[in-house]
Amino acid sequence: MQRLKPVDVVIAGGGWVGLAMAKELAGRTSLSVVVLERGPARRLKDYAAGMDEVDYTLRYRLMQNLAEETTTHRHSTGQSAMPIRQYGSFNPGTGVGGSGEHWGGLAYRYLPDQFRLATVLREKHGRANLPENLAVQDWGVTYDELEPYYWRAEQMMGIGGKAGNLRGQIVEGGNPFEGPRSHEFPNPPHPQTYLVSLFAKAAKELGYHPFPTPAATLSQTYTNPDGITRSGCAYCGYCLRYGCMIGAKAQPTNTLLPLLVKRKNFTLRTGCSVRRVSHRDGKASGVTYVNEAGAEVEQPARVVILASWTLNNNRLLMLSRIGEPYDPSTGKGTLGCNLTHQVSAATPIFLDRPLNGFMGAGGLGVTLADFDGDFGLDPAFGILRGGHIRIASGGEAPIASFGRIPPGETDGSWGSAWKKAAIKWWDRSASITSEAEHLAYRQNYIDLDPTYTDNFGDPLARLTLDWTDHERRQAEMTIKVQGMVAKAMGAKAGNPARRVGAHYSTVEYQSSHVSGGAIAGASPETSVLNPWMQHWRMPNLWVIGASAFPQNSSGNPTMTIMAMAYRAADALVDRYLKHPGALA
């Protein structure tokens, strides 16, 4: 094994988190910072030829190649897990920028009570009335503590939207249910498309409060506090699962990398897969990785940061034997506990008039939070938490959008009659979607698979994950609201996509918001990290990303991930470096 010269900080993973941490550390200190990214380098000009549905949507060209590494899944501990052989319920990214290159740019904050969820549920329902296997926890950090960091992330990306709660004042047109914002959004919302305006009008008529979905796809030319200028979105529609060729969508490569490459104390190595965190006597001493040429390399470092997304953050801790693996039968151990995904559902709708659905942007849409958190929950469903309901003009590509036909119009899915119906309805269909909170349960967790391995021979991460009745009822509630809005839009509703079926399915895409396993919390007895994302038992190891979420919220996670990353960076730079050791 080749042993390199020690550096101050090594970061595993060069996505949103890895590059944000690198930028804070290399920008604010003179520490030497190395980012190891397993995937390739990306340049804006690589995206110029990217408006191709086959390579980028059907073959996942920007994403992790599952031939090299995947995840296994089973529903419960008694079963043997199976590898997810082809892309399905979630899509891990790879390459510089990670999933931040091909994300949709929906940029929500979480509700304030999410961060105190265990306390809130206990206070509201009484411990005795909550499901026995509920594993929900407080995050050890409050919304108010995170607010300045949300704001920092929003400015960096140039999020467009409309505040609904400005320092406690409810503002018309924004989300009245959100936590107080210290500032209006850095940019205005996108213009509404015909589809989005129909949804917004219908939702208003029903007494709901539609608000523009906060978006990282710039609504106008914008210069961020770092002096990076990007142009406004062109609504090309090749957005989600594509990199933006004009840099309008905030991506790590167009917001963070341009600053980093100017820093002499920053090094980015691509094609480098981290396999282990080395450690001795409760201290991390660096990482070992396989470089682009296939050679084993050791990179010693004073501080190690894992930023390799939920699944590999967990896997690297497990492979490196750091922390006590969670055992669901005894409840002992913390590493791997509180695995969550998200509760998604969709109702296809069919409209009289054409939508020009090929125009749009990942973040162009409106959302209802009237059923989010514990607002407006219909007692008939007996659920603890709800979720967002929304519509988007995200940009429809022709293969995926062909063949949506209202029920009863034709049977079969091929031949002349079907073709006619599909042509007739092309560009007149869309989906009302929802993403509800996924509560944590004792039986859902991550560990290492005993059978299946990656291309280096290391065990894959194994998900033990299934739905409970609570998630099915959450989905039914959101589907009911979707149906009501569809009707008020004057749309024909199709059969709802019940992604939360009898059992968790790895087949259909749900969202890439898999969370938990290396969770943050107030106590080392119940969590892996302290509220600054520092490992409880290894103070020079920081593990950052959605792996730290004790349970999953509604909506998309990245702004919360970034807020937590910025807070960790401040703690690292302002406190840890001065007094290396466990933060209190």
Place this chain on the structure above:
Amino acid sequence: MRRREFLELPAKSLGGLLLYTLAREPIRLQAQDGTVRVPLRFFTAAEARMVTAACERIFPADDSGPGSTEAGVVIYIDRQLAGPYGRDKYRYTKGPWVESIPEHGNQSKATPREIYRDGIRLLEDFAALPAAQQDAKLRAIEKTPFFQLLRRHTLEGMFSDPLHGGNAGMIGWQLIGYPGPRMSYREEIGKNPGEAWRRKPVSLADSLGHPVTGWEEEKD
């Protein structure tokens, strides 16, 4: 190396000669004479004829417009199967291989190439049968992985960018009114609600002003 095989098609049957007005009225241009010889990368000429015939039943040319033969769908499928996708270079293919519940998706060892080779055996003499019998034969195999893949690939070949070999003359895009990948809708977004915005389609190469090669062309 196997002997080079070619797909021979009457020129008049392949893309480009059927155009749509912006109101989606088809205009048939004068048919061109002669044949087009397309070198095949995966299929034999006989297989290509069978697959062409089967795709044509899935997405037939009829009074609603052109079908999969005119779009050159078989050429798309041939290239995809010859490339890394056809050899399962993007799929996790380590064993043990165990059949599982539907929630675990496709756990079969068969690559797309193998699924086709096996499936094509079900279609012997297919190309020569009358349409009704062809339909009956396809209905009988509707639930097989082969048919499901064939159906999916037919739609891909109809509506993908022509850089992948299908959608010849952007005939699939003309059929539905899709304008192709365009750099900007800044002027159009949110305007004229409920009115169809239709233009003669452009391909990715047209939009960029230079040719683009698909991922399937890359060496694995």
